[in-house]
Amino acid sequence: MSPGSTLLRRGRVIDPRNGVDGVRDVLVRDGQVVRVSEAPLDVPDAHGVEAEGKWVLPGFIDLHVHLREPGEEGKETILTGCRSAVAGGFTAVVAMPNTKPVNDSVLVTEYVKAKAREADLCRVYVAGAITKGLQGEEMAEMGALVAAGCVCITDDGRPVMNAGLMRRALQYATQFDLPVMVHEEDLTLSGKGVMHEGRTSTRLGLIGIPPSAEVAMVARDLVLLEETRGRLHVAHVSCEGSVRLLREAKRRGLRVTAEATPHHFTLEDEAVGDYDTHARMNPPLRTRRDVEAVREALADGTIDAIATDHAPHGVLEKQVEFDKAWNGVVGLETALGLTLGAVREGALSLSRAVALLTDGPARAFGLPGGHLAPGAPADITVVEPDVEWTVDATRFFSRSRNTPFHGRRLTGRVTQTWVGGRLVFENGQMKESR
Amino acid sequence: MKHLLGIEGLTRADIESVLRRAEAHLHGAPDASHVLRGKVVANLFFEDSTRTRTSFEMAAHALGAEVLNWTTAGSSVSKGETLLDTVRNIEATGPVALVIRHRSSGAPHLAARHVRCAVINAGDGTHEHPSQALLDAFTLQRRWGEVEGRTVLIIGDILHSRVARSNLHCLKALGARVVLCAPPTLLPAGIEALGAEVTWRLDDVLPQADAVMCLRVQSERQGESFFPSAREFSRLFGLNAARAERLKPGALVLHPGPMNRGVEIAPAVADGPHSVILDQVAHGVAIRRAILEEVCQ
Ligand SMILES: [Zn+2]
Numbered sequence: 039m040s041p042g043s044t045l046l047r048r049g050r051v052i053d054p055r056n057g058v059d060g061v062r063d064v065l066v067r068d069g070q071v072v073r074v075s076e077a078p079l080d081v082p083d084a085h086g087v088e089a090e091g092k093w094v095l096p097g098f099i100d101l102h103v104h105l106r107e108p109g110e111e112g113k114e115t116i117l118t119g120c121r122s123a124v125a126g127g128f129t130a131v132v133a134m135p136n137t138k139p140v141n142d143s144v145l146v147t148e149y150v151k152a153k154a155r156e157a158d159l160c161r162v163y164v165a166g167a168i169t170k171g172l173q174g175e176e177m178a179e180m181g182a183l184v185a186a187g188c189v190c191i192t193d194d195g196r197p198v199m200n201a202g203l204m205r206r207a208l209q210y211a212t213q214f215d216l217p218v219m220v221h222e223e224d225l226t227l228s229g230k231g232v233m234h235e236g237r238t239s240t241r242l243g244l245i246g247i248p249p250s251a252e253v254a255m256v257a258r259d260l261v262l263l264e265e266t267r268g269r270l271h272v273a274h275v276s277c278e279g280s281v282r283l284l285r286e287a288k289r290r291g292l293r294v295t296a297e298a299t300p301h302h303f304t305l306e307d308e309a310v311g312d313y314d315t316h317a318r319m320n321p322p323l324r325t326r327r328d329v330e331a332v333r334e335a336l337a338d339g340t341i342d343a344i345a346t347d348h349a350p351h352g353v354l355e356k357q358v359e360f361d362k363a364w365n366g367v368v369g370l371e372t373a374l375g376l377t378l379g380a381v382r383e384g385a386l387s388l389s390r391a392v393a394l395l396t397d398g399p400a401r402a403f404g405l406p407g408g409h410l411a412p413g414a415p416a417d418i419t420v421v422e423p424d425v426e427w428t429v430d431a432t433r434f435f436s437r438s439r440n441t442p443f444h445g446r447r448l449t450g451r452v453t454q455t456w457v458g459g460r461l462v463f464e465n466g467q468m469k470e471s472r
Numbered sequence: 473m474k475h476l477l478g479i480e481g482l483t484r485a486d487i488e489s490v491l492r493r494a495e496a497h498l499h500g501a502p503d504a505s506h507v508l509r510g511k512v513v514a515n516l517f518f519e520d521s522t523r524t525r526t527s528f529e530m531a532a533h534a535l536g537a538e539v540l541n542w543t544t545a546g547s548s549v550s551k552g553e554t555l556l557d558t559v560r561n562i563e564a565t566g567p568v569a570l571v572i573r574h575r576s577s578g579a580p581h582l583a584a585r586h587v588r589c590a591v592i593n594a595g596d597g598t599h600e601h602p603s604q605a606l607l608d609a610f611t612l613q614r615r616w617g618e619v620e621g622r623t624v625l626i627i628g629d630i631l632h633s634r635v636a637r638s639n640l641h642c643l644k645a646l647g648a649r650v651v652l653c654a655p656p657t658l659l660p661a662g663i664e665a666l667g668a669e670v671t672w673r674l675d676d677v678l679p680q681a682d683a684v685m686c687l688r689v690q691s692e693r694q695g696e697s698f699f700p701s702a703r704e705f706s707r708l709f710g711l712n713a714a715r716a717e718r719l720k721p722g723a724l725v726l727h728p729g730p731m732n733r734g735v736e737i738a739p740a741v742a743d744g745p746h747s748v749i750l751d752q753v754a755h756g757v758a759i760r761r762a763i764l765e766e767v768c769q
Contacts, residue, residue, distance in 0.1 A: 235661045236661050236662050237661070237662030237663075237665040237666070238662075239660070239661070240660040240661055240662050240663050240665075240666065241480070241637075241665075241666060242577055242578060242599055243577035243578075243596070243597050243598035243599030243600065243634060243637060244577050244578070244597075244598075244599075245598075246660075246661060248661075312578065312581050313577070313578030313581050313582060354554070357554075357556060357582075358554060358555060358556070358582070359555055359574070359576030359577075359578060359579045359582060360576065360577065360578045360582075361576045361577065361578075361597070362576060
């Protein structure tokens with residue numbers, strides 16, 4: 039199907055990279071943005087779309103999602119994950135390598151890409167593993183993974199505990215200018231912990247994970263980064279100590295980027311309540327002070343991107359004793375509403391929030407998109423800003439329902455998602471090409 | 473009370489009501505054998521505890537109930553059945569109450585969300601052990617008349633102790649001052665927020681105590697480096713004879729059992745004039761009868 043020309047009329051275009059925030063007409067042709075015009079455009083052959091009263095944003099980019107395919111298709115498939123993405127306004131996602139088998143080989147990378155092409159909804163970028171089988175022992179074939187199209191490497195879900203190996207991975211990756219994404223957790227400090235260590239873990243009699251489990255590893259990797267001159271991307275920053283180190287590292291010009299999830303900048307450890315396994319994630323939800331620190335870091339540029347760490351799990355993984363439950367929450371369909379919640383609470387400006395969903399992640403991994411200048415891909419998210427809605431996990435496009443936000447009132451909803459100039463989602467409906 | 477999942481959240485009136493019922497049972501005054509006649513109480517022990525299980529069993533029988541004892545030994549749990557499967561299967565046999573003991577903190581809460589009958593927490597992980605705390609409070613109250621205004625010192629592995637958490641909530645609700653004493657590695661983060669005072673200077677606080685509760689030191693913790701050795705623990709935190717001499721004259725000594733004699737408590741102290749450890753054992757059944765009555769009425 040040929041995308042043809044489309045004219046999105048009179049929407050409020052917010053494009054932080056290009057400094058645009060105002061009513062514009064956006065003309066799209068052959069999958070690309072052609073013009074963004076303050077004056078109304080008259081293009082007779084274009085398909086017109088009325089966007090008055092809505093926001094017209096660059097398509098959102100999520101650097102951190104688990105699509106579960108291959109291996110755990112009961113939780114999510116690349117198709118259902120892409121549906122969930124476009125329903126949440128995401129036009130591109132980066133798929134983590136902790137699948138079964140692990141993506142430490144060209145075969146798995148190509149499989150994910152093929153399935154994504156078949157799904158034909160959003161762009162799916164692939165992350166390869168740092169180490170074979172995520173075992174933390176031997177480096178995976180990074181050059182082959184890059185050649186197959188991997189945009190970063192990560193052992194996400196696990197840290198690389200061996201500092202020598204981590205140092206060499208950072209060093210080796212410099213020849214590809216590849217970001218190395220890290221899940222920062224010193225396993226000797228987190229131990230058997232299942233939630234943040236503090237008054238709530240003590241009250242519930244659950245083993246706590248101290249912030250030092252994350253901060254100590256951030257410190258280690260920043261030291262290694264400085265020596266190797268590589269590129270480091272810190273996944274799901276959860277606490278004040280990490281933020282402080284990242285801020286200082288950026289000030290000194292190290293090539294480090296970072297992301298934070300909507301749940302970490304929205305919820306505190308108290309959300310565990312009476313053993314709600316939907317609030318079990320790794321890193322764990324932390325304190326009010328940590329939430330505030332993460333919000334400040336999002337606002338001041340210390341953190342570059344909002345990423346969901348979309349982690350689908352079935353009922354069997356969550357309807358169990360808290361210490362036996364699996365970590366993770368689905369996030370694609372609630373990310374915008376939660377981000378706008380932080381905007382309404384005054385933690386972020388609207389344009390900074392949009393940048394964190396678009397320009398920030400695009401730059402962190404050097405991905406196309408993230409803005410709407412002529413020549414950019416026509417990946418566009420249209421948002422109805424004032425509509426209030428209630429999160430209903432049973433209606434997620436994701437195959438899984440593990441969210442601590444079921445029943446929460448959110449404001450702002452995606453009404454259209456365009457990928458490469460093609461409308462793939464509109465008003466709650468998928469527009470699949472097949 | 474629909475369930476007894478923990479002491480946290482109970483009011484002073486709730487606690488006093490259980491203690492009053494237990495007092496009546498202890499005197500044997502009312503014949504209670506009709507209270508649960510024809511009903512079934514199911515004991516679900518995912519973790520071994522003969523003492524607690526037997527005590528609940530005796531209490532249920534005394535109220536006229538049938539007891540269904542279920543343990544993990546040789547059960548379907550080893551074949552991968554989940555907690556909820558087990559709980560639902562047992563519930564289908566129609567008990568009025570499930571008495572649950574489990575290694576995981578919060579397991580009784582999970583069960584309670586999915587069954588209609590009452591759930592009694594008989595000890596969950598490192599969270600709570602409410603019936604133990606109630607019997608401890610009962611023991612203290614019977615000696616003192618009033619727990620209010622007294623200082624209770626709890627010594628030992630607070631971090632892993634469900635008994636300590638339940639006692640803290642219970643004694644605070646009754647108006648006592650609670651001091652927790654342990655090496656810093658065994659004091660959980662933020663426990664002060666639950667109303668405790670904490671210290672690792674045992675000899676400073678010992679003379680202030682109206683009652684001292686020694687917790688069991690789990691020998692398996694030694695390999696985890698919470699403290700260097702049982703000998704060192706005993707030297708710093710054991711209630712030995714010399715320390716016992718520094719107790720207030722009428723101070724009471726408790727232990728939830730089973731004891732490591734010579735580690736957290738010296739034999740002479742466990743069997744000495746301060747000890748109310750045998751009272752605790754005797755009060756267990758009365759308290760559990762009272763609990764079953766409260767949740768099944
Ligand atoms: Zn992840």
